[in-house]
Amino acid sequence: MVWQIEMIPGHLEIIRAHFDSHKCLSSDSTAPVDTNLPLDSRLMYNVIRPRTGQPILIKEGTIWKHLSVDWVPQTPKSDNNLVVFTIDSNDVLTKWHLFKSEACVIEQIHMHREAQFGTGKTVHMQLIRDQYKPILLIATTKSVFRLPVARCSRLGHDERACVLLHDPYCAWNRQTEQCQELLETSELRKQLVRYETCPSESQDQTDVIVHGAWGAWGPWSPCQMSHNRSLHARRPTSLEFSRPSKAWDLADPLVVNGCQCRYRYCSAPYRFGIDAQACPSEYAIQVANCSTDGRWTSWSSWSGCEPACSPHRKYGRRQEVSKNGRFGNEEDSYPIRTRQRWCTNPSPMGEQGKNCPGLGKELQTCPKSEVTCTSGTKLFNNANLKICYGLKKNSLVQLAI
Incomplete structure (x- = not known):
């Protein structure tokens, strides 16, 4: 509920005497301040009363936390042609037009979006003048918003859209054919169509088309x-x-x-x-x-079987270093095959990116194959080699592996 207020004649001296009797001192005084004041007069220097017997704005079931009032541009203050901004307990900003005992909603803005984005609460709202142009400053626990009091072109510069806005800050300019702010124009009144009263009835909106547009990027x-x-x-x-x-x-x-x-x-x-x-x-x-975090690619195919690497050879025969550090014969080694994967699916990125766990190369002993020799040949069986051979003119001929 919003009341329009005025000073009560003669009460200013009464309040001054009341505060003097309680010896309420200025903040720069070192003397103690008597705080045993009645709750209805504590910190109240000016007594006010409603100008009329009825509130100028009322909405059942709503608690308004913040309120700012402005005069409609280019109108005498005696007309009480007002624009009122309210923020309720749900942090909804509502713009009202109050004139001749009528109140209509011009625009509503939800100050916060979905709860999962960690929204804050509105703590203050103030109407200020920036080069004689009113601006709304709204502070929340997370951000400060600087909002224009009028957005006359938000539905486009069509006359029908300007009528639908019905914003007292806006007017339709017949000469330029634009919906423009009264704060920015010095045009003659005969060229402007103003909206000083609430719409008399609900307006047909079926022929109105407004295309969507992206808003500004929010903060990181x-x-x-x-x-x-x-x-x-x-x-x-x-x-x-x-x-x-x-x-x-x-x-x-x-x-x-x-x-x-x-x-x-x-x-x-x-x-x-x-x-x-x-x-x-x-x-x-x-x-x-x-x-x-880095992720492995799939394993590559197995390579062909290759002899196990040996750093030593003795008398032309391959030697290997066994697990106990001794050299072993080639009978102790088996052909091996390998496969690989890479940490590029994707690669680690950023300060918190981790490398892929595990190894990128895998070794495996080659499976043993069975060899069956035909008649007239003999099997040469070694740990790493199986050969079917026969004799031809005193020479060894390999027949099968």
């Missing part, structure tokens, strides 16, 4: 992870990595850490009307400074 802040971490973790993949090496699924999410996010919304303005277009297909979120 730590990205908020959703309850389904894997779903959120996949989102930066398409933004940060233009060529992901695999399609991540829910069972194998790409984990990102330490990301900074900023958001924007298709709300400047929201689209309105059946044929209205949404915002262009661009990202509504930007992600930066992410750290990603």
Whole structure:
């Protein structure tokens, strides 16, 4: 409930005498201040009373925490043509037009969005003059907003849109055919169509089309992870990595850490009307400074079987260093094969990115193959070699391996 107030004649001297009797001293005095004042007069220097017997603004079931009042431009103050800004307990900013015992809502703005983004609370609102132009300053526990009192072109510069706004700060200029602020114009009144009263009836809006447009980017802040971490973790993949090496699924999410996010919304303005277009297909979120843990690629195919490496040879025969540090014969070694993988799917990135766990190369003893010799040949069986051979003109001929 909002009352319009005025000073009570003769009460100023009464209040001064009341404060003097309690010896309420100035803040720079070292003497103690008597705080045993009645609650209805403590810190109250000016007594006020309603100008009329009825409140000028009332809304059942609503608690207003903050209030600012401005006069409609280019109108005499005696007309009591007012614009009132209120913020209620739900942090909804409402712009009212009050004139001739009528009150109508011009615009509403929700100061905070979804709760998961760590919204704050509104702590202060003040109407100030910036080069004679009113500006709303709204402070929350997280941010300070500087809002214009009028947004005459937010629905476009069509006369129909200007009528729908019905904002007392705005007027339709017949000469320029634009919906413009009264604060910015010195045009003759005959060229301006003003909206000084509330609409008499609900206006038909079926022919109005307002296309959506992106709002400004918000500030950078730590990205908020959703309850389904894997779903959120996949989102930066398409933004940060233009060529992901695999399609991540829910069972194998790409984990990102330490990301900074900023958001924007298709709300400047929201689209309105059946044929209205949404915002262009661009990202509504930007992600930066992410750290990603490295991920292994798939294993490569096994290489061919190769003799085990030996740093020593003696009399033309391969020697190997066994586990106990002694040299062993080639009978102690077996052909091996290898396969590899790489920590590039993706590579570690950022200050918090971790390397892939485990080894990137794997060795395996080659499986032994069975050799069956044909008639007329004999099997030469060694630990590493099986050969079927026969004799031909006193020479050894290999027939099968």
